[in-house]
Amino acid sequence: xxxxxxxxxxxxxxxxxxxxxxxxxxxxxxxxxxxxxxxxxxxxxxxxxxxxxxxxxxxxxxxxxxxxxxxxxxxxx
Amino acid sequence: xxxxxxxxxxxxxxxxxxxxxxxxxxxxxxxxxxxxxxxxxxxxxxxxxxxxxxxxxxxxxxxxxxxxxxxxxxxxxxxxxxxxxxxxxxxxxxxxxxxxxxxxxxxxxxxxxxxxxxxxxxxxxxxxxxxxxxxxxxxxxxxxxxxxxxxxxxxxxxxxxxxxxxxxxxxxxxxxxxxxxxxxxxxxxxxxxxxxxxxxxxxxxxxxxxxxxxxxxxxxxxxxxxxxxxxxxxxxxxxxxxxxxxxxxxxxxxxxxxx
Numbered sequence: 001x002x003x004x005x006x007x008x009x010x011x012x013x014x015x016x017x018x019x020x021x022x023x024x025x026x027x028x029x030x031x032x033x034x035x036x037x038x039x040x041x042x043x044x045x046x047x048x049x050x051x052x053x054x055x056x057x058x059x060x061x062x063x064x065x066x067x068x069x070x071x072x073x074x075x076x077x
Numbered sequence: 078x079x080x081x082x083x084x085x086x087x088x089x090x091x092x093x094x095x096x097x098x099x100x101x102x103x104x105x106x107x108x109x110x111x112x113x114x115x116x117x118x119x120x121x122x123x124x125x126x127x128x129x130x131x132x133x134x135x136x137x138x139x140x141x142x143x144x145x146x147x148x149x150x151x152x153x154x155x156x157x158x159x160x161x162x163x164x165x166x167x168x169x170x171x172x173x174x175x176x177x178x179x180x181x182x183x184x185x186x187x188x189x190x191x192x193x194x195x196x197x198x199x200x201x202x203x204x205x206x207x208x209x210x211x212x213x214x215x216x217x218x219x220x221x222x223x224x225x226x227x228x229x230x231x232x233x234x235x236x237x238x239x240x241x242x243x244x245x246x247x248x249x250x251x252x253x254x255x256x257x258x259x260x261x262x263x264x265x266x267x268x269x270x271x272x273x274x275x276x277x278x279x280x281x282x283x284x285x286x287x288x289x290x291x292x293x294x295x296x297x298x299x300x301x302x303x304x305x306x307x308x309x310x311x312x313x314x315x316x317x318x319x320x321x322x323x324x325x326x327x328x329x330x331x332x333x334x335x336x
Contacts, residue, residue, distance in 0.1 A: 032164075
């Protein structure tokens with residue numbers, strides 16, 4: 001369920017813009033019980049989201065290249 | 078199907094297997110239980126061509142695949158969490174066979190029992206707070222600005238910049254106070270809380286700045302009070318957007334302290 005402020009109307013959303021999906025991936029990749037299985041993925045969960053989705057983000061949102069560059073610069077700091 | 082592995086969804090206990098009937102696993106595989114000293118791992122067989130290291134590396138970059146896998150994984154976790162305590166596993170935890178699954182249950186037995194004790198009868202709720210860019214604070218320098226191409230004098234420019242900075246800082250301070258107040262109020266209804274990293278607006282496409290991304294572990298009996306409290310906070314703080322989602326399976330409270 002969502003209780004946003006009533007005046008706020010949601011803009012149209014492409015699949016990537018689904019907060020619920022990002023919430024889910026945050027939890028499935030960044031939380032939960034981490035038991036090293038036999039199939040090893042070397043990246044930590046949060047990195048997995050950032051790194052694996054990076055290509056998709058930049059290709060889908062090429063219009064925001066400037067923002068991406070700034071965001072990455074601040075990640076490094 | 079080539080070689081197969083055992084995909085782990087969730088660890089639970091005292092689960093009536095009826096809860097898993099008709100629920101599909103990944104790739105349509107059927108769900109099964111692997112038991113070790115009171116702990117039950119919910120697993121299904123997956124094709125290692127798709128879920129081996131090489132396959133996963135490629136598939137995790139495919140958002141459609143990732144979404145499908147995540148939604149299937151979550152559906153299994155939710156079905157279990159609805160009837161029993163659930164310690165969800167991170168996406169893509171795969172063992173080669175049931176003995177390997179039991180080995181993990183044995184190795185992490187005490188920690189898993191601790192997690193199940195912590196989450197039993199409780200759900201996770203997500204509360205996010207955004208600045209509302211559509212309702213900016215009153216401008217500090219209303220009127221008096223010339224056409225865009227007119228260069229302001231040095232003094233006027235500096236004065237205006239200073240006023241802008243002060244207005245921005247005042248806005249940020251006020252927003253942080255709201256976050257603190259909301260978080261503390263909600264924590265009073267929760268058994269445990271976690272503050273998660275703010276989400277990237279390139280992924281969520283939210284407007285404004287995400288000021289808070291909180292997870293709250295709430296006892297089933299207190300859920301109505303928790304939700305009512307959020308509703309009150311939404312009304313009390315019209316200058317931010319407060320977004321409530323839940324209940325989730327307790328993903329954020331199922332972390333082993335191993336890292």
